[in-house]
Structure formats: C-alpha cells, structure tokens
Amino acid sequence: MKNLALFTYKYRKLVLIFWVALVLFFGFFALKLPSILSGSGFEYDGTYQEVEDVLGSEFDIPASSMILFFEKDEVAAQDKFFDYIEETLGNVESVKHTEVFTSPLASPELMKDNRAYAILSFNGSDDGITDNIENIRAQLTNNDLFSAGLTGGPIIEEDMSKAAQDDLVRAELIGIPIAILVLLFAFRGVIAALIPLITGFVSVVVAMGILYFTGEKVDLSIFVLNTSPMIGLALGIDFALLFVNRFREELVGKTTAEANKKTVLTSGRAIIFSGFCVLLGLVAMLFIQVGVFQSVAIGGVAVVFTSVLAAITFLPALLSILGPNINKLTLFKTKEKGTSSWHRFAAFVMKRPIIMAVLTTALLIIGALPVSNMNLVIPEADALPTSYESRTNFEKFEKTFQDSGTTTVPIIARTNKVAAESDSLNKLEGLIKELETDPLVSSVDSIFSATNMSAEELNTSLKVPEIKSQLEPAFKQLTSDNLALLQVQLHADGSSTDAKDWVRDWENKNTNLDLKIGGIPKFQQEIFDEIYNKIWYSLAFILISTYIVLFIAFRSVLIPLKAILMNIISLSCTFGIVVWLFQGGHLGSSPADIALMIPIFAFSIVFGLSMDYEVFLISRIYEIYQETGDNDKATLEGLISTSKIITSAAAIMIVITGAFAFTGIVPVQQMGVTVALAILIDATLVRMVLVPSLMKLLGDMNWWSPLPKRKRKVMH
Structure with missing residues (x-):
C-alpha cells in the first residue's frame, strides 16, 4: 500500500491519462452492451432444454x-x-x-x-x-x-430488455440528482462532492465495456443492465466518499503527498478488504448453474473490480493533483464549536449497551417475522409494466384459451426399437395406462388417441398398406424413429408444487421406456431444485470466506463472527419487510409474489455491501485501538469519526438502489427496495447501535486472537 501511494502520487498525471483512455475505449463498447444481452436468464442445461431441442429437431x-x-x-x-x-x-x-x-x-x-x-x-x-x-x-x-x-x-424477453434500458435511465434520473445533494451535504463543497460521482461513473463505464466483451463469449441476462450499474455506482461512490473524507482530514497540517500516503494506507486498505467481501458474495452465486445468477455474478465481479481499482489508483491520482483545491467552492462552513450530535449519540449508545442491544435485536426479530410467508416465483409476463402489449395480450390469451389450474406436460418416450413396431407400441400403451391411473393426470394425447386405436389394432392396421398410408401423417406427427411424443394434461398449475413434484417423481420412476419430461413444470422444477440444492454451497462459501477475510483484516476471532451474525439478522429483517410490502400489497400496488432470484441476489450482494460499513467502522476502531490499547475509547472515537461518513455513504447507497423501486419491471423494483432497505437497516440499527453496544459489552475480548498481535505503530 505504501508503494501504491508513492506511485499514484509520483505518476498522478500518467495514471489519470490512463483512466481517461480506459473510459473512452470501454465507453464506446458500454453503449453497445444492451444489444448483446438476451432473455431473463432463467436458462438451465437440463432435461427441459433437452426436450425442447428434441421437439424442434424431431417433431418440428x-x-x-x-x-x-x-x-x-x-x-x-x-x-x-x-x-x-x-x-x-x-x-x-x-x-x-x-x-x-x-x-x-x-x-x-x-x-x-x-x-x-x-x-x-x-x-x-x-x-x-x-x-x-x-x-x-x-x-x-x-x-x-x-x-x-x-x-x-x-x-x-425482448420487451424485458427494452424495459430494462428504460428503467436504467429512469433510475439514474431519480438517483443521481439526489446523490449529488447528499454529497453536497456531506462535504459542503462542490468539488469534493463531485469527485465520488465521477469515480462511480468511471468505474461503471469501464465495467460495462468489459461486460460487452464478456457477453460476446457467454450469454448474459438483461438483468445485468440493472444490477451492474446499481452495484457499481453505489459502491464506487461509497468507496470514494470514504477516501475523500479521510484525505480532507489528513490535509489538515500535512502536505498533499503525506495526506495521500496516509489515506491510501488507511482508507485504501479498508476499501480493498471491503471490495473483497463484496466480491466473495457475488462469486458465491456462481455455484448455482442458472443463467441469471451466473450473469449477475459476472456483472457484479466486473463492477466491484473496477470500483476498487478506481478507488485506489484513479482517486488518489486525482486528489494528488487537486490537493488543497479540493476544499474550494465550499457552500457553507461546518461549525466546530461544542460537542457534535454524533458525539452525543455515540456516548448515549455506549452508556446503555445492554438496553440498546436488546431493543435493537427485538426490532430486527419483529421485522423478520413475515419472512416465513415468502412465496417465490419465476418472473413471467406479469413482471412487465401494464403498458406493454406483450403483457396485456398474454394475460388475455391465458384467460381465454388456457384453463386455470391445468397444464400440459410433453414427454418424450424412447423405445428400444422403432416406435411403430409392435413391441414399442405395446410398451407405449402400457406406459399410457399407468399414466392415466395417476390421480393428477386428466388425459394423455398420443398416437393412440390421435388414431383412436389400441396397440393391438395399430399393429394389425399397419400390416395393411392402404390403412398404413392413412396412418402415416399421425405417426409422422407423434413419432420419430424410436421416439414417441406424449402430451399429458395435469390437474395442476404449471408452477405449482404438485406439478413440480409430479415431473420429478415420474422422471425417477422405473418404467419400460426411457422418459424425458419437459414443459413448464419441468422448467420450474429444475430451476428450483438447482437453487435449493446449491444455495447451501453458496452460503457456506460466503460465510467462511468472509470470516477469513475479516479475521485477516482485524486479527480477531469474535469481530468477524459478530459481523456475520448481525448481517444474517438484519437481512432476515429486510426480507420480512419486503414480504410484507410486496406480498401484502402495502406499496400501493397489487400484491405480488417475490421473484425467485431476489433473496439470493440480495443476500449475495447486500452481505458484501453491508460489510462496507463494518469494515469502515471497525477499521477506524482498530486503528485507534492499535494506538491506545483502550477498547472503549477506540469504539467511542471510531463511532464518532465514522458516523457521519457511514450515514452519508448509506444515504447514497439507498438513493442509488432505492431509485430502482420506481421502475417498471417488478423484479427490478423488488431488488431496489430490498437492497435499499437492507442498507438502511444495516447502517442505522446495526452499525450505529448494535455494533458499538456489543463492542462495549465484550471489551478487550473483541480483539482476542490465537495469532500474535501486530505491533502498534503510528504510520508516517
């Protein structure tokens, strides 16, 4: 970090020129990114897709x-x-x-x-x-x-892509102006306020350009167009806010070079650990082999990488050039007299650690109660705004031509011999009779129902050339070599648990024929099973890797454990409120089930983002503790010095992500609300109240570690 600080100061102009070139180059391709994004991302390489391919190639x-x-x-x-x-x-x-x-x-x-x-x-x-x-x-x-x-x-899917582009513009028009106001309030100066916005813009543009080249090689979902700028802009501004704030503090009584060096050594280090935590949460989604999670993970990794890189290279180079000029164009001066409200709040929390910890925990648990009622669905046409004719036409089509509570399941039965031979027909008839005895099956359309003949009658008829020629169109439509197509009607909605259980059970059932099952129930079953089977690997990866990173950062056994547990509690509270808002219809709109990917996105993204504030706060406390060895003093001073910046950073994160709540695509709305709520809860109840309360109660135990302590030293 010391060498990085010296490099960015010495070659500051060269570093800035390099970043300008990156923005110009990748910016050109970033504008073309929407053209290569396709689909909702709910693609899975399984039996459903295999059946779809066979239906196209063999049955036209x-x-x-x-x-x-x-x-x-x-x-x-x-x-x-x-x-x-x-x-x-x-x-x-x-x-x-x-x-x-x-x-x-x-x-x-x-x-x-x-x-x-x-x-x-x-x-x-x-x-x-x-x-x-x-x-x-x-x-x-x-x-x-x-x-x-x-x-x-x-x-x-095409309209989803268009709506996603419109939503991105709408969210930026709402979020960025408010973010500027928050930055002006935080820094009280125009130049200082614009720098985080510029940094966020630079990191997002470069990341979106990188994603264009990535999208040329792998399929990326249209949700990348919303989630990547959401994460990148919020994270880039957050990192810059922390960095600029520390740089301005260090400028008091120091030269620009000294201020840059100290800022890179402290805030730069915190940004790297924070970015690494966010990165781990996103990488965890790669365990789930469903297109939308792979896409968001890849997009997220790109923006986190560029955000961290911009924060530790572009930002120090820019600040090294500006130096004291960063404080010019000040709108109003900060009053330094008296005790600040942050000091009074911190002292209030530290004096009542048990009461504050109990009350905060109780509030979080109450907020989490509705989470048990969460109903997850795969987004369909109703995810689009009602202004899109593809949605209104599809709803009319379903209402007029599709019976509610029923679904059709195509089954490809593979026989040992040609499907038209007697042995194959006998086995097919036996399979159909078995299917018809299933209580969930209402009917089975097959070569037998199309010809109105039994296997025995077909075997006899196929021996007569005149009759065989009459049967050929039906056989051509419903059989192909040793494949036979069955259309099974179920007394269940395609997305229901009953339908998903049915296709899973029948695919695993021992029959005389090899069966491949498709249709909406199979599509839904494969997606849900993949998520439920792999989510535990993702969670384990996030929790274990985050613990290791925080342990390395703070040389403490308890602090990483405490951070993880508080994140889980605050996210549970967030999900509970989201269920109450959307499923309960308390946002002024019709009740809507939660999009399947929202809890996974939110946990993977927010778990890392919320660690920003943990790292920002604990880094400052740890820095003071290394100098003083006094846990209470370090916690109080750390809370006082970071409260304002954490609140400002959270406000910007909430504004940038919360702006997506005013967009048209329902899953994007849910994503914006979820992330904004999670950050709000985390930055207020958790970081400002629960963390210092527990830090006070645990005392020096916070910093216990089996590893030798780092030597306390003042960085010059």
Whole structure:
C-alpha cells in the first residue's frame, strides 16, 4: 500500500491519462452492451432444454414460437374478422424467417369469445430475432374493430430488455440528482462532492465495456443492465466518499503527498478488504448453474473490480493533483464549536449497551417475522409494466384459451426399437395406462388417441398398406424413429408444487421406456431444485470466506463472527419487510409474489455491501485501538469519526438502489427496495447501535486472537 501511494502520487498525471483512455475505449463498447444481452436468464442445461431441442429437431415444434393475438369488437362481423386474420397472416408470412405454424383459420379451437391466436415460428439465427419482431409488428394494422399484437416468450424477453434500458435511465434520473445533494451535504463543497460521482461513473463505464466483451463469449441476462450499474455506482461512490473524507482530514497540517500516503494506507486498505467481501458474495452465486445468477455474478465481479481499482489508483491520482483545491467552492462552513450530535449519540449508545442491544435485536426479530410467508416465483409476463402489449395480450390469451389450474406436460418416450413396431407400441400403451391411473393426470394425447386405436389394432392396421398410408401423417406427427411424443394434461398449475413434484417423481420412476419430461413444470422444477440444492454451497462459501477475510483484516476471532451474525439478522429483517410490502400489497400496488432470484441476489450482494460499513467502522476502531490499547475509547472515537461518513455513504447507497423501486419491471423494483432497505437497516440499527453496544459489552475480548498481535505503530 505504501508503494501504491508513492506511485499514484509520483505518476498522478500518467495514471489519470490512463483512466481517461480506459473510459473512452470501454465507453464506446458500454453503449453497445444492451444489444448483446438476451432473455431473463432463467436458462438451465437440463432435461427441459433437452426436450425442447428434441421437439424442434424431431417433431418440428418450434422453440422460438411467438403468439399473434387477434381481438375484435363485439359489433364487428365474424366474416370480416376472418378476412382480417387472413390478410394479417398473409402479411406476416412475407416477413423473412417467419412461418405460420398454426392458424385459427385452419384450427377453430384457436378462436373463442371474439379472440383468436396464431403460432408463428422463427427459423433464423438468434441474433436476428429483434429485427424479425420489429418487421412483424410493422405488418400489423389495427383499427377500431380489429387488433393484432405479439406476445409469447421471445416477445416478452425482448420487451424485458427494452424495459430494462428504460428503467436504467429512469433510475439514474431519480438517483443521481439526489446523490449529488447528499454529497453536497456531506462535504459542503462542490468539488469534493463531485469527485465520488465521477469515480462511480468511471468505474461503471469501464465495467460495462468489459461486460460487452464478456457477453460476446457467454450469454448474459438483461438483468445485468440493472444490477451492474446499481452495484457499481453505489459502491464506487461509497468507496470514494470514504477516501475523500479521510484525505480532507489528513490535509489538515500535512502536505498533499503525506495526506495521500496516509489515506491510501488507511482508507485504501479498508476499501480493498471491503471490495473483497463484496466480491466473495457475488462469486458465491456462481455455484448455482442458472443463467441469471451466473450473469449477475459476472456483472457484479466486473463492477466491484473496477470500483476498487478506481478507488485506489484513479482517486488518489486525482486528489494528488487537486490537493488543497479540493476544499474550494465550499457552500457553507461546518461549525466546530461544542460537542457534535454524533458525539452525543455515540456516548448515549455506549452508556446503555445492554438496553440498546436488546431493543435493537427485538426490532430486527419483529421485522423478520413475515419472512416465513415468502412465496417465490419465476418472473413471467406479469413482471412487465401494464403498458406493454406483450403483457396485456398474454394475460388475455391465458384467460381465454388456457384453463386455470391445468397444464400440459410433453414427454418424450424412447423405445428400444422403432416406435411403430409392435413391441414399442405395446410398451407405449402400457406406459399410457399407468399414466392415466395417476390421480393428477386428466388425459394423455398420443398416437393412440390421435388414431383412436389400441396397440393391438395399430399393429394389425399397419400390416395393411392402404390403412398404413392413412396412418402415416399421425405417426409422422407423434413419432420419430424410436421416439414417441406424449402430451399429458395435469390437474395442476404449471408452477405449482404438485406439478413440480409430479415431473420429478415420474422422471425417477422405473418404467419400460426411457422418459424425458419437459414443459413448464419441468422448467420450474429444475430451476428450483438447482437453487435449493446449491444455495447451501453458496452460503457456506460466503460465510467462511468472509470470516477469513475479516479475521485477516482485524486479527480477531469474535469481530468477524459478530459481523456475520448481525448481517444474517438484519437481512432476515429486510426480507420480512419486503414480504410484507410486496406480498401484502402495502406499496400501493397489487400484491405480488417475490421473484425467485431476489433473496439470493440480495443476500449475495447486500452481505458484501453491508460489510462496507463494518469494515469502515471497525477499521477506524482498530486503528485507534492499535494506538491506545483502550477498547472503549477506540469504539467511542471510531463511532464518532465514522458516523457521519457511514450515514452519508448509506444515504447514497439507498438513493442509488432505492431509485430502482420506481421502475417498471417488478423484479427490478423488488431488488431496489430490498437492497435499499437492507442498507438502511444495516447502517442505522446495526452499525450505529448494535455494533458499538456489543463492542462495549465484550471489551478487550473483541480483539482476542490465537495469532500474535501486530505491533502498534503510528504510520508516517
């Protein structure tokens, strides 16, 4: 750290030029990042995806299918509606790489209650689907009597991407101006207030540029567009706030070079340990092999790396050039007379450690009570704002054409011989009879239901050439070599526990045939199982690695343990309040279940972010304790000197992340509220009350360690 301080001061202009070049280079590619992000990120390399591939390659059922939803006014004539549908489908088929897979004109069951739908398939490359969607939309003509609009998986994902970009701009327009006001209040000077914002901007731009090149190699979810700037901007500003505050303190009575050196040795060291804690939380998500967690982890690692690097190189170089000029353009001076409110608050807490610790713990436990009612779901169309037609059309489609409480599960049965042979047909019939005895199964569509024949009748009919030729279309549609397609109707919603248990049980059941199960229940089951099976590895990694890092930082057995336990309590309280707000509908909107990734994102991200304040506070206490050996004095003075800066840092973090609560995508709203709440609770109840109370109660035991103590020394 000493060499780093000397380097950033000696070559300050060169360091700044290097960072300007980085921003210009990566900034160009950062602007292109949205174009390579795709999907919600809920992709998993499992049986569901295997079935989807087989359905496309062997049974010509398109994976990238879109729903073209038609609607007419009640006064409009039915024959005119048919003409409108026919004309629209003709226009759509003229779009390159687009085919009408099913049409309401050929299948009357696709028309009901003044509504109809067609399934469109896309047979081009994935890169061209955005242009394809826009070209299709350009062919749609709506009027007072008839309307047509797109929905379905690819459309919803595309709209999610657009909404994510809009949300990012909206959140920045809300968060950044308020962050500037907080910085002005904290530093009381324009130049000092702008530096953290500049540092945050620099780190985010470079990180987003790096993510562009990463996204060229691996698939990244659209949620990266929200979570990465959220983390990076908040973290970059937080680090800079700590650094600039210490630099200004050290400038009093010291030269710029001395102030820079002391700041890098103290705040720079704290930033590295703090950033490492955040990094560990994000890396822990890599244990879960689901696209969205991999994407957010990769995006988070990029912004944490650039934030720390900017804080310990760009920032000291910039401050070395500014020197005392950092205090220019002061808006109003700080009154130094009398005892500050922070000193009075710290003294109040330290005099009543037992009462303050008990009251704070009780409040946190009460806040955590609703967490047991948390209901987790995978975000679907209802995650979009109601202004998007893909959401409204999908909701109308579900209401009109899909029975609530039922779902269709495709099963690919693999036989030892060709599916049309007698032995294979007999085994298939036996499997179907077994399926039909299951209480959750309402019906099974197969080659037998399509031909209205039993296995014995099919075996006989296939020996007659004339009848065999008549049966060939059904066999071509429902069999392929030694594969047979079964469509199983369940008396359960696709995302229900019953449906997920059913597909898991049947895939593990011993049958005469090899079964591969797909559909929404399988998709949901694989995602949930992957998370529930791997989350324990993630938690263990976070807790153990964080303990080791904090132990190395503070040479204490109890302080890391105390920090981890308090983080768990405060996060439990956060999740409880989030459940009350969203599931209870207490935010002025309709009740909404919690998006599956929110608790994992929040725990992985916030666990590290909240360690910022732990490291900021304990670093200062530890520094004073090394000089004095007096735990109570170190705790009091450390709390007094860091209270204002921690409060300001937390306020900025809350503003930047909380601004996403005003966005349109529900999971992004939940993410913003969760992180902002967690930081608020952590920076107030935990860091300002619970930590000093316990530090006071434990006394010198705080610093016990089996390792030899570091020598106390004053850094010059």
